[in-house]
Amino acid sequence: MPIDITPRVGAGRQIIERYGNGGFRIAGTRHEGSVLILGDVTLPWPVISTDTLDAATLASTLAPVLNHERPPRILIVGCGRTFGLKPAGLDEVVRAAGVGLEWMDTGAACRTFNVLLLEDREVAAALIAV
Numbered sequence: 795m796p797i798d799i800t801p802r803v804g805a806g807r808q809i810i811e812r813y814g815n816g817g818f819r820i821a822g823t824r825h826e827g828s829v830l831i832l833g834d835v836t837l838p839w840p841v842i843s844t845d846t847l848d849a850a851t852l853a854s855t856l857a858p859v860l861n862h863e864r865p866p867r868i869l870i871v872g873c874g875r876t877f878g879l880k881p882a883g884l885d886e887v888v889r890a891a892g893v894g895l896e897w898m899d900t901g902a903a904c905r906t907f908n909v910l911l912l913e914d915r916e917v918a919a920a921l922i923a924v
Contacts, residue, residue, distance in 0.1 A: 807911060810904045810921075827842075830920050843922065844873050844874070848882075849881040852884055860888065864916075866918040868895075870896045873898070875924045900921050901924075907921075
């Protein structure tokens with residue numbers, strides 16, 4: 795007798811199903827461009843690269859996450875196709891909001907976000923489209 799090991803995903807959970815071609819498929823919906831994923835909502839994120847952003851500018855684009863009434867415990871930032879250096883001082887800005895920061899390439903960020911979400915962790919993601 796086969797055993798079903800498919801994880802149960804609650805309604806409204808923002809599971810990342812696909813990424814690439816300039817966007818994401820999240821919870822059955824295609825999102826063009828970069829996105830912020832918080833709780834049960836996915837929002838557009840106006841960041842296309844972190845190369846020219848300083849910590850204050852990047853933090854201001856993360857305001858929907860950092861200023862949320864129930865901020866996540868962990869924010870995963872997918873910085874694009876390849877791992878790039880995070881802006882100096884960003885850890886401190888995010889930590890001041892009571893949120894931990896994980897910085898990785900977008901592919902790794904998508905996979906990590908899904909695992910943490912399925913573990914019922916309080917997680918958000920900021921993902922640059924590839």
